[in-house]
Amino acid sequence: MKGNRKLKKVEISELTEDLLCQILRRVSDPGDRKWVSEVCKQWFALEGLTRRSLCLLKISPLRKVLPRFPNLVTFQTSVSISKEADLEFIAQTCPKLKAINLYGEGSLPKNGLYGLSSGGGLPKLSKVSVRGRSCVGIERWLDRFPNLTYLDLGRCWGVDDNAVEAIGLLCTCLRYLNLEHADISDDGLRLLAHGRCSKTLKTLVLARCYDITDLGLSHLQNMQCLEELDLESCGDEDTDVTDTGVIAAISSNRSLKKLNLGRLTDVSDQSMVYVxxxxxxxxxxxxxxxxxxxxxxxxxxxxxxxxxxxxxxxxxxxxxxxxxxxxxxxxxxxxxxxxxxxxxxxxxxxxxxxxxxxxxx
CATH class of the missing domain: 3.40.50 (Rossmann fold)
Incomplete structure (x- = not known):
């Protein structure tokens, strides 16, 4: 009878590579994947082919390790990458990358992330974090990645009005932008708020941007899609952000879901009533x-x-x-x-x- 039919026993060695890859894609625990890769040479190779993310703790083995993982979607390292050739190698070896996280200290190459556009570049790259890096050189490479939706420049040295102007002009899909501790002025914020990304941006972090005043925040009226706004410690002792700036910043935006006004000592109950x-x-x-x-x-x-x-x-x-x-x-x-x-x-x-x-x- 059909209900009594026994399943045919299949040895693992009889499975095709495509079927093994489908199985391995369902294994997400790093420890389990490490165990799988140690079973045999075939599984070692297939585990590399199905790996989606990689965190590199040292840059020295980059050229030896990376070719094993051609289908990476996310690459992360906190160590210094000062050679443009290393970025070129990453782009050429892992062309499917969607996210690059280079958080950490130290400089990037003099052309920033330009090396990632080598050859065919990374057409699917949508998320970039260079948090804490210096010599970001964003004006030199931003136009190479038109599909960016996430950009973290928090605590980066050298992010100024020119960089912000480039973001406003070149980023048409951006949803998240972190400018924490950036050296930007009211004019830079004006250029950003009236740029092409103003219609798509959902999250904007301006924490510790000490040169921003109430005048700069007033330009945020043009960003009517914001859902998260971080103004912690904006301004300085001479140009503290006040109720005037906060009220102006949110006056045209009723979509806010998260608001950080931390350490704004001149903000009072007037802002609370308005918010x-x-x-x-x-x-x-x-x-x-x-x-x-x-x-x-x-x-x-x-x-x-x-x-x-x-x-x-x-x-x-x-x-x-x-x-x-x-x-x-x-x-x-x-x-x-x-x-x-x-x-x-x-x-x-x-x-x-x-x-x-x-x-x-």
Whole structure:
């Protein structure tokens, strides 16, 4: 009978390479893949052919190791890559790469990532991180990768207004941009906000961009698709970002889901009232170090329908009554982080399930 038919026993040696590759693609645990590669020479070769990502801890074995993994989608290393020939080798050996993560210290070649465009280049490259590197030279290579959706230049030396202008002009698909600690001015932010990426950008990180003022932030009105905005510690002692800049930055953007205003000491309850009323989709708000935000600003979020996380570490003066009023009115809230001191009293039982106290020493 059809239901009693026995399955034919097949030896592993009888499986075709294509079928073995399909099996290996389903093995994601690094330890398991290492074990598989040690079974025999055939499995060693096939494991390399099906590997999707690689993190290289040393640059010296690059030319010996990389040819085993021609189908890599993600390549990562934190060691210095100072030779353009090494980048050329990566591009020629792994043409299917979609993501390059070169976070770390040290310089890139004088032409930045230009070497990755060698030969046929990397036509599918969409994600690039050179976080912490110097000599990025972004103007020399950005036009070679028109499909970038993710660009992390956080803490890179040499990212200035010229670099930001190039990003605005050349990136038409960009969704994520990290410019933390960049040496950009209000004019650079203007060029970015009116560039081609302004219609696609979802996440913008401007943390610790000390030369940006309220005037620069006003240009963000042109970025109406932003979902995440990080302004932590923008400005300096002479040009602190104020309520004027924050309100202008978000005035035309009701799609924000995550906002970081940490360490903006001149931002007050005025901004809180505006954010609460004009960011209906906001889910995460970080107000760490906003010493002019008080209980009135906290109460402004009572009734907000989407806020899930609120960080109030090292903020201005407020009381448990302010927190309780806000929590009872904001039904979506799941987490609140507060400092102690000054809130020395124990957490009221009615809100203890969502409140976390952090001791500031």
């Amino acid at each position: 609460a009323g004009n960011c209906p989709n906001l889910e995460i708000l970080d107000l760490t170090g906003c010493s002019n935000v008080t209980g009135a600003g906290v109460r402004a979020f009572s009734g907000h329908r989407c806020l899930e996380s609120l960080v109030l570490r090292d903020c201005g003066e407020f009381y448990w009554s302010d927190i309780g009023h806000m929590v009872l009115g904001c039904k979506s809230l799941k987490s609140m982080v507060l400092s102690t001191p000054p809130m020395n009293d124990s957490v009221p039982e009615s809100i203890s399930r969502i409140v976390t106290l952090i001791h500031e020493w």
